Amino acid sequence: MSFQKSNSVMMLCVRVISGFLFAVFIQSAAQAADEQIEPQKESEVERIESADALHLFNLMIRPEASLSAVYDSNIFATRNDELSDLIKVFQARLKAESDWQSHQLGFDMGGTIGIYDKYNNEDYEDYWGRVNTQIDVSDKANLFGGLGYAVDHEERGSPRSDLVGSGPTTFKSRNAHAGIALAGEKLGLRAGGTIEQLRYDNTLPITNEDRNRDILGFGARLSYRLNSHYTVYVQGISDVRDYSIEFDDNGFRRDSRGHRADVGFLATPSDQIKAELYVGHLLQRYDDSRFNNVNTVGFGGSIQYRYSPRTIWSAQLDRTLEETTISGASGYLYSTVSGKVEHMVTPRITVSAAVSASEADYQEISRKDRYYAAMMGARYYPTANLFVGAEYRVQVRDSNITQTVNNDANIQFSDDYSRSQAFLTIGALLHPVNTGPMWDAPSGEPITGTDGRWTGFYAGIQTAHEALSLLTSSTRGSNTDQGEFADSKLNIGLFAGGGYTFENSLYLGIEVEGDRSNTKISHSKSKLTSHTQYVTRQDSFGGSVRVGYQIPTGALLYTRVGLVRTQFDTYVTINNAPENAFINGSYINGMRYGLGMEIPLLYSMFARFDYTHTKYDTILANLVTHVESFDLREDMFRFGLGWQFGAGETEPATTAIDVAGPYVGLQLGHGSLRSVLTGTHNESGIPPSTFAGDFGGDVGATAGVYLGYGYVFQEYLYIGVEAELEGSSSRWLHNRFPSGRNFSVDKKETWGGTLRVGYAFENGTLLYGRLGGAHTRFNTLWRKGGNRLNDVDRDDRELGIRYGLGAEVPITVSSFLRLDYTFTDYGSYSFTTSHANQDTMQFHNKETLARIGMGLRF
Numbered sequence: 001m002s003f004q005k006s007n008s009v010m011m012l013c014v015r016v017i018s019g020f021l022f023a024v025f026i027q028s029a030a031q032a033a034d035e036q037i038e039p040q041k042e043s044e045v046e047r048i049e050s051a052d053a054l055h056l057f058n059l060m061i062r063p064e065a066s067l068s069a070v071y072d073s074n075i076f077a078t079r080n081d082e083l084s085d086l087i088k089v090f091q092a093r094l095k096a097e098s099d100w101q102s103h104q105l106g107f108d109m110g111g112t113i114g115i116y117d118k119y120n121n122e123d124y125e126d127y128w129g130r131v132n133t134q135i136d137v138s139d140k141a142n143l144f145g146g147l148g149y150a151v152d153h154e155e156r157g158s159p160r161s162d163l164v165g166s167g168p169t170t171f172k173s174r175n176a177h178a179g180i181a182l183a184g185e186k187l188g189l190r191a192g193g194t195i196e197q198l199r200y201d202n203t204l205p206i207t208n209e210d211r212n213r214d215i216l217g218f219g220a221r222l223s224y225r226l227n228s229h230y231t232v233y234v235q236g237i238s239d240v241r242d243y244s245i246e247f248d249d250n251g252f253r254r255d256s257r258g259h260r261a262d263v264g265f266l267a268t269p270s271d272q273i274k275a276e277l278y279v280g281h282l283l284q285r286y287d288d289s290r291f292n293n294v295n296t297v298g299f300g301g302s303i304q305y306r307y308s309p310r311t312i313w314s315a316q317l318d319r320t321l322e323e324t325t326i327s328g329a330s331g332y333l334y335s336t337v338s339g340k341v342e343h344m345v346t347p348r349i350t351v352s353a354a355v356s357a358s359e360a361d362y363q364e365i366s367r368k369d370r371y372y373a374a375m376m377g378a379r380y381y382p383t384a385n386l387f388v389g390a391e392y393r394v395q396v397r398d399s400n401i402t403q404t405v406n407n408d409a410n411i412q413f414s415d416d417y418s419r420s421q422a423f424l425t426i427g428a429l430l431h432p433v434n435t436g437p438m439w440d441a442p443s444g445e446p447i448t449g450t451d452g453r454w455t456g457f458y459a460g461i462q463t464a465h466e467a468l469s470l471l472t473s474s475t476r477g478s479n480t481d482q483g484e485f486a487d488s489k490l491n492i493g494l495f496a497g498g499g500y501t502f503e504n505s506l507y508l509g510i511e512v513e514g515d516r517s518n519t520k521i522s523h524s525k526s527k528l529t530s531h532t533q534y535v536t537r538q539d540s541f542g543g544s545v546r547v548g549y550q551i552p553t554g555a556l557l558y559t560r561v562g563l564v565r566t567q568f569d570t571y572v573t574i575n576n577a578p579e580n581a582f583i584n585g586s587y588i589n590g591m592r593y594g595l596g597m598e599i600p601l602l603y604s605m606f607a608r609f610d611y612t613h614t615k616y617d618t619i620l621a622n623l624v625t626h627v628e629s630f631d632l633r634e635d636m637f638r639f640g641l642g643w644q645f646g647a648g649e650t651e652p653a654t655t656a657i658d659v660a661g662p663y664v665g666l667q668l669g670h671g672s673l674r675s676v677l678t679g680t681h682n683e684s685g686i687p688p689s690t691f692a693g694d695f696g697g698d699v700g701a702t703a704g705v706y707l708g709y710g711y712v713f714q715e716y717l718y719i720g721v722e723a724e725l726e727g728s729s730s731r732w733l734h735n736r737f738p739s740g741r742n743f744s745v746d747k748k749e750t751w752g753g754t755l756r757v758g759y760a761f762e763n764g765t766l767l768y769g770r771l772g773g774a775h776t777r778f779n780t781l782w783r784k785g786g787n788r789l790n791d792v793d794r795d796d797r798e799l800g801i802r803y804g805l806g807a808e809v810p811i812t813v814s815s816f817l818r819l820d821y822t823f824t825d826y827g828s829y830s831f832t833t834s835h836a837n838q839d840t841m842q843f844h845n846k847e848t849l850a851r852i853g854m855g856l857r858f
Contacts, residue, residue, distance in 0.1 A: 052434040059105075061096040066427030073420040073727060075122060077157030077397075079413060079795065080746065080779045086117040104134040121167045124153045144192070145178035157397065157417065169208060171200040188233075191220035210248035211325055216240040223266075231266040235278075241323065250327040253288035258321065260298055277301035277317075284321055284331065291330035294321055294363055307341075311858045313662075315339040322360075329362040341664060343856055345814070347439050348381045351856055353664035355707060355725070369415065370398045372751055374705035374725040376666040384433040389425040392666055394418065394704060394727045396749045406789045407834035409782075413795040416777060418749030420703055420727035453600065453644065454507055454548075454556050459496040460642025462608060465823065466491050467672035467848040468519045468537055469698040471631040479740055483523075484732040486674040486696025488823075488848055491517035495640065499546065507548035507556060513564075514541040523693035525681065528576040530689065535630065538585075540566035544592060552655075553763040555809040556598040557817065564590045564614060572621045572628055582621035588632065590616040595852065597807060597819055598642070599765055607767065608640035609807045609819045611850040613670070613698070633698050635672050637821040637850050639805065657764025657810050660712040665818065665855030669702035672848045673730040675745050679830075679841035691841070700730025700747065702849065710756065718758040718766060725751045730847070741784045745843065748777040754802060764810035774802040774824050778845060782833065790835050798845065800826035808855070818853040 053060035068089040074082040093110035111127035130148035137143060154169040179192020194217045200208035216239065223233035237260040248254055262280030267273070282298035300318045307313050319335045338356035345351055353376040360369040377391030399415035469486040492515060499509020522534040544562020551557065565587045573581035594612030601607055612635070619630040674696035681689045704726020711719050726749070733744035754772025775797065782792035804822030811817055823846070830842040 052432040054431045055099070058099055059096045060099050061094065061431065063092075063094045063430040064427065065092045065430065066090075066425050068423050068425040070421060070423040073729075074417060075116070075119060075156060077155075077417045077419055079416050080748075080793070083119070085119050085122075088115045088117070089113070102136045104132075106133075107131040122156075124168060124170070126150070126152050128152070140183050142181050143179070144181065146176065148175045149173070157395075157419065166204045169200060169203050169206075171198055171208075171211075173198055186225050188223040188225070189220065190223075193218045207249070210243070210245050210254075212244040213254070213323070214242045214244075216242070229268050233264045233266070233278075234262070235264065236261045248325050250325070252290070252325075252327075253286070254323070254325065255287040256284050256330075258282075258284040262298065262300075272306040273303070275301070275303040282319070282321060286330050288330075291364060294331065294333070296333065307858055310344040312342045313339070313858075314341075324362065326362065326365070326367070328365045329367070330364050332360045332362040335359050335361070341662075341858065343814070343858060345812075345856075347435070349378065351378045352376070353705065353707065353856075355705070355723075366400070368400045372396045372398070372725055374707075376664060376705050384435045384439070385429045385431075387425075387427050387429070389427065391421075391423055391425075392703060392705070393421045394725055394749075396725065396751065405793070406791070409792045409794065409831035409833050411794045411796075413777065413797070416748075416795065418727050418777075422703075453501070453554060454499055454509075454550060454598075455501045456644060456646050457496070457498040458606075458642050458644045460494070460606075460608065460640045462493055462495060462515075462610070462638045462640025464491050464493065464515065464636045464638040465489075465821070465848065466517055466519055466537075467635040467674070467696075467698060468521060468535075469633045469635075469672060469696055470521050470535055471633075471697070472533075472628055473631075474626050474628045476626050479736050479738065481736045481740070483695070483734040484697040485521045485523060485694050486672055486698070486732070487519055487521045487694045488672070488674060488846070489517065489519040491515050491519070491636075493540075493638075495642070497546070501550060505550050507546070507550060507558060509546045509548075510543065511546055511560070511562075512541070512543045514539070516540075521694050523695075525689050525691050525693075526575070527681070527683075527686070527689040530575055531572060532575055533572040533628075534570075535632070536569040537634075538567035538569060540564055542590075542592060551809060551811060553657075553761075553765060553810055554600045555765060557595075557809070558597070559593070559595045560610075560612070561591075561593040564592050566590060566614075566616065566634075568616075568619070568632065570619055570621060570630065572623060574623060574625070577624075580624045582623055582628070584619070584621070588616045588619065590614040590632075590634070595819075596638075597809060597817075599767065599807060599809065601641075604644045604646075606642050606644060607807070608638065608642055609805075609821075610636075610638040610640065611670075611819070611821065612636050612638070635670070635698050635848065635850070637848070655764075655813065656762050657813055658712070659718060659760045659764055659766050659808070659857065660710055661857060662707070662709050663816075663855050663857040664705070664707040665816075665853045666705055667703070667726075667818065667820070667851045667853030669704075669726075669849050669851035670698075671700045671702060671728070671730050671747075671850070672696060672698040673700055673732055673745065673747050674846045674848075675732065676844040676846070677841060678844075679839065681741075681839050682835075682837035684837055695732055695734065695745075697730075697732035699732075700728060702726050702728045702730070702750075702851070704750075706853070706855075708756070712760050715762075716760050718756070718760040718768060720756045721753065722756055722770070722772075723751075723753045725749075741782070741839075743782045744780070745845065746779040746781075747845075747847065748779060750774050750776040752802060764813075764816070766808040766816075767805075768807070769803070769805045770820075770822065771801075771803045774800045774826075776800060776824075776826065778826075778829075778843075780829075780843060782831075782839070782841065784833065784835060784839060787835075790833060792831060792833060794831065796829040796843075798826040798829065800824040800845075800847070804849075811854075814857050816855050816857065818851070818855055820851045820853065822849050822851075823847070824849070 053062045070087040073084045075085050091112045095108045097106035109129035114124045116122045128150035132146035135143045150173045175196040177194040182189045196215045200211040219237035221235035225231045239258045241256045243254040260282050262278040264278030267275045279299045284294040302316045305313045316338050322334050336358035340354040342352045355374045358371040373395040375393040379389040381387045396418045401415045403412050403414045467488040473482045495513040497511030501507050517537045520536040524532045542564030544560040546558045546560045548556050548558025567587050569585045592614040596610030599607045614634040616632040621628040677693045679691050706724040708722030728747045730747040735742050752774035754770040756768045756770045758768025778796050802824040806820030808816045808818045826845040828844040832840045
């Protein structure tokens with residue numbers, strides 16, 4: 001399944017889960033002819049259930065039903081202040097086609113009901129029905145035709161889905177098509193016509209009558225078969241787009257006439273590859289003299305490659321001219337490239353992943369919208385007729401529309417947004433299913449490997465990248481003050497412990513550890529009544545219980561929970577009262593938990609990748625005039641080398657796994673966002689104050705999809721490239737109520753690419769380092785005083801240098817588990833507020849991010 005051109009992301013997810021993509025109604029006769037004469041084959045990797053049907057009156061009938069729970073992180077597709085909801089979606093479909101030896105008849109009908117948990121105005125009811133027929137005049141000629149009707153809705157996020165409307169925009173579509181197809185020994189001709197009627201409903205207070213239109217199309221394709229594998233063709237298409245209202249709400253005439261001519265090439269060089277590519281000329285003439293003709297290159301194509309009996313790769317390329325009623329724009333050229341992979345782990349389990357990149361180039365105006373999307377999902381059949389599906393999808397819109405709102409510092413990317421969705425589906429195929437003899441077959445060669453080697457004592461040394469965060473709160477006079485601060489630094493430590501492996505797999509052990517650090521969080525402002533404070537982390541020691549599982553290749557996956565005691569030096573003072581400073585150096589108790597993996601190396605050596613989160617007891621700083629509450633949290637990623645006493649050299653795994661080639665995966669992360677703030681504050685009646693602080697917080701989660709390709713040289717050197725797209729909820733804030741400065745930074749969507757270099761073990765384990773770039777949007781708020789026109793609510797896109805390290809261990813021959821850690825250093829941005837007493841501030845953002853992921857190699 002390919003990505004839809006529309007922005008209806010949630011519906012797209014649901015349709016993928018339920019096993020079909022709602023067809024875009026035909027808008028050219030040549031396309032209509034192609035679909036009738038040579039219908040697209042369903043992938044056997046994706047739709048095993050299509051092998052059988054209910055048989056009634058020479059019809060093959062396939063009813064289906066599904067129920068989905070969809071979590072949407074940004075249902076209104078807004079740039080900030082995202083609102084999330086849980087949507088319950090019920091879908092039913094009935095598809096039938098004739099099994100006659102000549103002629104064909106088919107129909108497809110269904111409906112989708114979406115019920116929002118909190119925002120009931122977004123509820124929708126969609127349904128559709130269409131019928132297609134083909135009459136075989138002879139073995140070389142046929143007539144075809146069809147009718148269709150649909151009631152659908154636009155998801156929020158489209159430039160035309162007005163956010164101020166009472167609900168999503170709904171519309172009705174009626175369409176019909178008819179044509180003829182002739183096939184000779186070498187020559188072929190297909191010709192036909194289509195008509196479609198679109199009627200939009202109002203979403204008060206918005207009216208949509210000016211979007212109503214009729215589309216009439218005619219086209220023909222003449223093809224010449226060079227041989228059994230290659231065909232060339234020429235095709236021409238004309239359309240008439242007639243709007244019901246002569247002038248739209250902005251006073252523009254939208255009627256137009258269009259023509260398209262293409263030269264194309266079809267290729268099936270083998271049973272594994274099918275491809276098509278065409279290029280030509282696209283022309284559209286508008287009745288409104290203020291609109292210039294669209295006169296440009298058109299192109300399109302697709303390729304499907306059966307990489308293996310269990311894996312299919314596909315890609316699509318397309319450019320079309322779409323309608324819009326945005327003021328001043330005649331339409332927009334929509335160019336898109338997308339790709340998808342489907343992999344059958346077993347006949348009961350199918351995994352798929354897809355990515356797309358698109359651009360909507362609006363004509364006559366300067367607007368360009370770019371869309372990036374990625375998806376990964378899986379479906380499992382406990383029985384032949386029941387399935388459970390899960391999927392994660394992320395979509396980003398990056399528009400060039402920039403607005404300066406109220407003041408020069410308040411720069412907004414008003415139409416940018418990111419959206420993440422996770423969903424679970426239960427479905428039923430209400431017709432017979434031919435499972436075949438392979439239904440219960442395993443997936444390829446099972447992994448066999450080492451016996452349990454982690455029993456006994458061990459010790460090692462480790463270095464950590466530590467992100468320390470501090471939450472402060474207090475009541476200062478009539479104000480309530482809350483701030484989040486952070487800093488990061490390397491430390492070094494030792495560990496030792498012992499454990500036992502039960503039945504060569506389940507592991508239970510205890511561990512003690514100690515480290516030394518000098519991470520320091522500081523904040524200062526030169527104003528006499530302001531605070532100066534710092535917290536410095538010193539030595540730490542503790543112990544934990546570890547529970548884990550040894551996979552067949554010998555790696556140990558574990559979780560830990562334990563207690564630590566860490567020394568913190570705390571200093572807090574009011575600048576004009578240093579005699580009342582709070583100075584304290586003491587050990588603070590903390591609860592530590594985390595996860596990690598240990599990988600056997602040579603002899604008894606092993607490498608450790610470990611991520612922990614620690615929450616410490618509260619420090620109360622008594623400043624005589626008030627009490628400051630300090631809550632400390634710590635995130636650490638540790639890389640260590642250890643020695644397992646008495647383990648001997650690890651036996652190599654008997655299953656060799658190649659880590660070269662393409663792969664895709666889904667990953668979840670926990671990050672710490674840090675911002676170094678420097679600047680000058682101005683207030684009436686007092687001298688300017690210098691300001692500096694290490695702000696940040698560890699409350700942030702990410703989720704994303706990644707894909708890449710790798711090579712292995714000299715049997716062990718791994719070099720690869722990887723791209724990623726992820727959404728985020730990382731942020732920090734500072735609030736002072738009811739008077740004072742309130743400010744915060746939110747990290748939004750990220751996309752980027754990295755180079756990975758590592759060491760590949762014969763058993764499929766991969767240790768690697770990475771270096772690359774990450775492109776991220778940050779939303780920064782700055783509020784001071786009572787005039788809201790001076791508020792700053794701005795967007796900045798920053799390119800960061802991302803580097804890190806990680807490890808991958810195979811779970812099966814084709815799947816792997818990843819633990820990955822990165823540090824990203826972004827560029828700086830600054831602004832000066834428009835207050836009478838201006839503030840000038842600079843923000844330098846940094847991020848630590850630990851991610852655990854699942855992936856699939858092909």
